Amino acid sequence: MMEPRISLVTLGVRSLRRSVRFYRDVLGWTTNYAEGDPIAFYQLNGMVLGLFGHEALAKDARVSPRRRGFRGVTLAHNVRSRRAVDEVFVQIRRGGGTIVKPPEVAEWGGYSGYFADPDGHLWEVAHNPGWKLDKRGAVVLP
Amino acid sequence: MMEPRISLVTLGVRSLRRSVRFYRDVLGWTTNYAEGDPIAFYQLNGMVLGLFGHEALAKDARVSPRRRGFRGVTLAHNVRSRRAVDEVFVQIRRGGGTIVKPPEVAEWGGYSGYFADPDGHLWEVAHNPGWKLDKRGAVVLP
Numbered sequence: 001m002m003e004p005r006i007s008l009v010t011l012g013v014r015s016l017r018r019s020v021r022f023y024r025d026v027l028g029w030t031t032n033y034a035e036g037d038p039i040a041f042y043q044l045n046g047m048v049l050g051l052f053g054h055e056a057l058a059k060d061a062r063v064s065p066r067r068r069g070f071r072g073v074t075l076a077h078n079v080r081s082r083r084a085v086d087e088v089f090v091q092i093r094r095g096g097g098t099i100v101k102p103p104e105v106a107e108w109g110g111y112s113g114y115f116a117d118p119d120g121h122l123w124e125v126a127h128n129p130g131w132k133l134d135k136r137g138a139v140v141l142p
Numbered sequence: 143m144m145e146p147r148i149s150l151v152t153l154g155v156r157s158l159r160r161s162v163r164f165y166r167d168v169l170g171w172t173t174n175y176a177e178g179d180p181i182a183f184y185q186l187n188g189m190v191l192g193l194f195g196h197e198a199l200a201k202d203a204r205v206s207p208r209r210r211g212f213r214g215v216t217l218a219h220n221v222r223s224r225r226a227v228d229e230v231f232v233q234i235r236r237g238g239g240t241i242v243k244p245p246e247v248a249e250w251g252g253y254s255g256y257f258a259d260p261d262g263h264l265w266e267v268a269h270n271p272g273w274k275l276d277k278r279g280a281v282v283l284p
Contacts, residue, residue, distance in 0.1 A: 001170040005187045006151060009217065011263050018260050026237030028143040045147045045280050046188050054261070071213035072261065075151065095168030118160050119196070119214065121153050138187050 002088045002125070005077055007047055007139045012054035012072030016040060019051045032141075046138025048131075061114045061122050062101040074114070076124040078131060078139060082111040088125045089113055144230045144267070147219055149189055149281045154196035154214030158182060161193045174283075188280025190273075203256045203264050204243040216256070218266040220273060220281055224253040230267045231255055 013019040016033075020040050023029050029049075033040035038056065042049040054072050058065035061074055079085055085103045092099060092115045100122065103113030112126035132140050155161040158175075162182050165171050171191075175182035180198065184191040196214050200207035203216055221227055227245045234241060234257045242264065245255030254268035274282050 004169075004171045004184055004191075006189065006191065009148060009151060011259070011261065013261050015260070022237070022239065022260050026234065026239055027146075028233075029146045042146055045278060047148065049146075049148065068210055071215055073213060073215045073263070091170075092168065095164070097164065097168055117153070118157070118164050119153065119155050121215070136187060 002077060002091060003137055005137050006075050007078035007126075007131075007133075007137075008050055008074075008076035008124075009047070010050035010052050010057060010074045010076065012057040012070070013051050014054060016051060016053060023049070023051065041141060043141045046134070046136070046140075048139050048141060061124070063122070071121070074122045074124055076126055078126050078128060078133060078137075080127065080133060082127050085111055085113065085125050085127050089115070144219060144233060145279055147279050148217050149220035149268075149273075149275075149279075150192055150218035150266075151189070152192035152194050152199060152216045152218065154199040154212070155193050156196060158193060158195060165191070165193065183283060185283045188276070188278070188282075190281050190283060203266070205264070213263070216264045216266055218268055220268050220270060220275060222269065222275060224269050227253050227255065227267050227269050231257070 020033050024031055029042045031040050031042050040051040055065045058070045063070050098116040100114040100116050106112050110128040112124055114122055114124050162175050166173055171184045173182050173184050182193040197207045200212045205212050240258040242256040242258050248254050252268055252270040254266055256264055256266050
């Protein structure tokens with residue numbers, strides 16, 4: 001079964017520099033973002049906040065980037081293996097859920113897919129070999 | 143300063159019953175939701191997932207419920223006192239952030255306000271006397 005966990009909340013942004021300034025300089029949160037990076041991560045309470053281009057985020061989830069259809073937010077649930085990703089999708093398929101992007105090998109070296117909840121909120125289920133999960137399943141950024 | 147933390151992710155939904163079924167029966171997550179409740183909470187990894195009517199959620203944040211303007215998602219950052227809520231809003235105002243709803247006493251017995259990030263993603267900052275924060279600031283549902 002899919003454990004009750006959000007590993008990553010990713011917000012689609014129009015200007016990564018502008019948003020990094022807001023979260024880093026106004027809120028005061030730490031990021032390892034460096035000029036030119038395509039994405040910015042912030043270590044939060046056992047989970048991660050990501051900032052990523054609106055269009056790029058929509059493309060990753062394989063949905064239309066039009067504001068109307070895509071809310072610019074994805075929620076991610078990370079697991080410990082590729083097999084565990086597949087298992088979640090079996091569970092979703094069995095329950096009649098909507099699979100948006102079946103799991104596949106990702107450019108960033110992991111394995112992930114997306115499903116939608118009844119209102120179209122997007123959940124990514126991912127195995128990222130570069131991100132460790134602690135005993136409770138919380139993400140710890142490298 | 144606002145600590146790096148998301149306490150609650152709330153998803154706006156069209157039918158609470160339908161969504162509770164999905165998260166409870168398809169994903170298998172535990173909720174204390176009872177028929178007729180206006181909102182459903184799920185205890186996750188030191189944070190909470192909330193399901194709430196799309197219109198009601200927009201109203202709470204004091205934004206238009208039209209799909210186009212409102213993404214149907216809010217992120218909440220809970221703190222330990224009303225004063226701490228006010229302090230965050232001073233920080234946001236000082237940084238030139240957009241205050242959507244200045245903090246006020248809420249019907250549910252707490253104190254909260256909303257600000258928007260540069261792309262309009264909504265953050266609620268709240269003190270909820272009924273929700274305890276552990277040492278690390280993670281929410282533990284009663």
